[in-house]
Amino acid sequence: MPSGQMPAGQTSAPTPATEVRAVSTAKPARRFDPHRFGPVVGLILLLVIGTALNPDFATWGNLMNVLTRTAFIGIISIGMCFVIISGGIDLSVGSMAALIAGSMILVMNALAASVGSPVAVVALGVLFALLLGGGFGLAHGYLITRGRIEPFIVTLGTLGIFRAVLTWLADGGAITLDNDLSDAYGPVYYGNLLGIPIPVWVFLAVSVAGAVLLNRTAFGRYVQAIGSNEQVARFAAVDVDRVKLLTYGLLGVCVGIATVLYVPRLGSASPTTGLLWELEAIAAVIVGGTSFKGGEGRIAGTVIGAVLLSVISNILNLTSIISVYLNAAVQGCVIIAVAFLQRRRP
Amino acid sequence: MSEVARYTRRVVLGAGLAMAATVALGGGFALAADTVKLGVSIPAATHGFTGGIVWWANQAKAELEKAHPNLKITVKTASGAPEQANQLQDLVTVTGINSLVIFPFESAALTQPVMQAKKKGVYVTVVDRGLTDTSAQDAYIAGDNTAFGRIPAEYIAKKYNGKANIVALRGIPTTLDNERWEAFTGVLKQYPDIKILDGKYANWNRDDAFKVTQDFLTRFKDIDVIWAADDDMAFGVLKAIEQAKRTDIKEVFGGAGSKTMVKTIMDGSNPLIHADVSYSPKFIYDAIKMTAEARLKGDKLPATYIIPSSLITKENAKEFYFPDSPY
Structure with a gap:
């Protein structure tokens, strides 16, 4: 980025916020860039192909199925988007979701005896899940910032730890929610508001909140500044460690929210819960146009990326033109093609 | 770890x-x-x-x-x-x-x-x-493993008098899964009125079984039996059917004889579950x-x-x- 484009006025007595804004906007003004719309184009193409292959694809019911099942990965991706923009990574989200799900079920089952109303038990369980997620996230952030350990290593470690603890708690089997609680909790996944399933509403709310936080607040600008140049951000008096700590905490809460929506679906957690979610979430973020190197990213792109990934497997399930053995190959091709569509200009 | x-x-x-x-x-x-x-x-x-x-x-x-x-x-x-x-x-x-x-x-x-x-x-x-x-x-x-596929096929053929629409879930691509699948389809080939509409991998996993079943239910309007081929997968299948409120499906057949499934059969507590095959x-x-x-x-x-x-x-x-x- 050519430093000569920095406005001269910025050098005199900068406040942290203005300095940071200078860092993140010190690049050619954005004109219409077709590559920005790569994920949207990819998604529209997939929708057309899906409808052509099977008319049932375009039904409201199927659309809602796909959006509902995207909600988990989508919500995690939004948190992941912040972490990646700040230049970090979290590999543990799938295992974290599994452990939160398992712990949450155990806590609710234990509370059921002493707390009378199942709704109250579920509310406590939800609170517990969010706190646990936030706590795990902050622990990551603490190890990364204070402990000075690479995020890749910290979260690779916890990836193993979280899943192992869940497997141990479950004795290798499944942890299942009691029936009464299942009935009380079920509507959180299966319920509708104005014909749209609850998880889709939550996904929407988290997306909007994420977009506002990233683009309209000082915190969002700091996250982008740190990702684009950590040293410059530090010199600009941004509390880098605190901001990083918070991005991991935020991601942890997102995993907590996703888990809160996931548990009522099957009412159980097992060692296969959340398997490979980390890769799906990271793929959604990158396919959506966020730079893997950090510095800039888009919430809307991330949402589209997440939807796109689940549409691919939905189409494959709705047709049988391609051998089931090749499903993963088709997904791989689409991911690479969309990434190509949204590639950056050199 | x-x-x-x-x-x-x-x-x-x-x-x-x-x-x-x-x-x-x-x-x-x-x-x-x-x-x-x-x-x-x-x-x-x-x-x-x-x-x-x-x-x-x-x-x-x-x-x-x-x-x-x-x-x-x-x-x-x-x-x-x-x-x-x-x-x-x-x-x-x-x-x-x-x-x-x-x-x-x-x-x-x-x-x-x-x-x-x-x-x-x-x-x-x-x-x-x-x-x-x-x-x-x-x-x-x-x-x-052959019996794991053969027994449900024979059971379904007999119970539905050689006439049924079936969708099937498969596990993870392995020789073990192939043996079961070939035994299952092998038996049903003798019944021209039994149609296996499709079979997809759900990785012996509840969540994947839920998703694949949702898509099967979108795609096929008339299903008699779902061969879930595993009790864990059957769990996801049942949830998907419940959500879609489909009434055409008469039976879900799991596999392996997990304790919850055997208990369900013993108590007759689920109208879609009648039998299972042991593979303990x-x-x-x-x-x-x-x-x-x-x-x-x-x-x-x-x-x-x-x-x-x-x-x-x-x-x-x-x-x-x-x-x-x-x-």
């Missing part, structure tokens, strides 16, 4: 057991000349079925060591073929086993390591997955028991022993119900 947690717990439990045994026997007795040191090498508990394997293996250890003071069983769980090969070496050189019961992760990758153990005079019983070179094993004990992780228990008892007497096992799979219905469900097992 799951290995570490499990191992730690086992060490703690094992140390306790060993201490109790030493106290009970006044020490020393167990080291008689004809001691059978049996090593058990199995996959770590990563899903319901392997969870069951680990539980039954430890169950066998507890029962058999209590019954036979001159028997020492060491159970090791591995999370992949290379780790299993390493553990096998440790069992032979460090623990000094003279008998081995192994549930190999992969046939090809474990054949050489098992062969090495056998060359050192270890008596080898292979469970579930046969080795590529059968001269590396003394005995082979397995569940019946208990076969590891049987294999350990058979090997240990034969070796204690100095006998050999038959070269191949297939543990039969049977149809579980309301009438006989009691025989397949083990409430203490995690699976």
Whole structure:
């Protein structure tokens, strides 16, 4: 980025916020860039192909199925988007979701005896899940910032730890929610508001909140500044460690929210819960146009990326033109093609 | 990592057991000349079925060591073929086993390591997955994968008088899954009015089964039977049907005989669940028991022993119900 484009006025007595804004906007003004719309184009193409292959694809019911099942990965991706923009990574989200799900079920089952109303038990369980997620996230952030350990290593470690603890708690089997609680909790996944399933509403709310936080607040600008140049951000008096700590905490809460929506679906957690979610979430973020190197990213792109990934497997399930053995190959091709569509200009 | 947690717990439990045994026997007795040191090498508990394997293996250890003071069983769980090969070496050189019961992760990758153990005079019983070179094993004990596919197919054909629309779930692409699938489709080919609309992989996993079933329900408007091919997957299938409020589906057939499924059949508590086929992780228990008892007497096992799979219905469900097992 050519430093000569920095406005001269910025050098005199900068406040942290203005300095940071200078860092993140010190690049050619954005004109219409077709590559920005790569994920949207990819998604529209997939929708057309899906409808052509099977008319049932375009039904409201199927659309809602796909959006509902995207909600988990989508919500995690939004948190992941912040972490990646700040230049970090979290590999543990799938295992974290599994452990939160398992712990949450155990806590609710234990509370059921002493707390009378199942709704109250579920509310406590939800609170517990969010706190646990936030706590795990902050622990990551603490190890990364204070402990000075690479995020890749910290979260690779916890990836193993979280899943192992869940497997141990479950004795290798499944942890299942009691029936009464299942009935009380079920509507959180299966319920509708104005014909749209609850998880889709939550996904929407988290997306909007994420977009506002990233683009309209000082915190969002700091996250982008740190990702684009950590040293410059530090010199600009941004509390880098605190901001990083918070991005991991935020991601942890997102995993907590996703888990809160996931548990009522099957009412159980097992060692296969959340398997490979980390890769799906990271793929959604990158396919959506966020730079893997950090510095800039888009919430809307991330949402589209997440939807796109689940549409691919939905189409494959709705047709049988391609051998089931090749499903993963088709997904791989689409991911690479969309990434190509949204590639950056050199 | 799951290995570490499990191992730690086992060490703690094992140390306790060993201490109790030493106290009970006044020490020393167990080291008689004809001691059978049996090593058990199995996959770590990563899903319901392997969870069951680990539980039954430890169950066998507890029962058999209590019954036979001159028997020492060491159970090791591995999370992949290379780790299993390493553990096998440790069992032979460090623990000094003279008998081995192994549930190999992969046939090809474990054949050489098992062969090495056998060359050192270890008596080898292979469970579930046969080795590529059968001269590396003394005995082979397995569940019946053909029956796992054949029994549900025959049951469905008979119950629906040779006329039904079926969708099927498959596990993970493996020879084991292929055997079941071929047996299932093989039987149903004889019935021209039975249509298998499609079969897709759901990885023996509840969540994937839920998603695949949702899409099947979108795609096919008239389904009579869903062959879930696994009790874990059947769980996801039932949730998807419940959500879609579909009434055309008459039956969901799982597989393996997990305790919740057997209980459901016993109580008749789900109108979509009527039968199951047994393929219990208990076969590891049987294999350990058979090997240990034969070796204690100095006998050999038959070269191949297939543990039969049977149809579980309301009438006989009691025989397949083990409430203490995690699976």
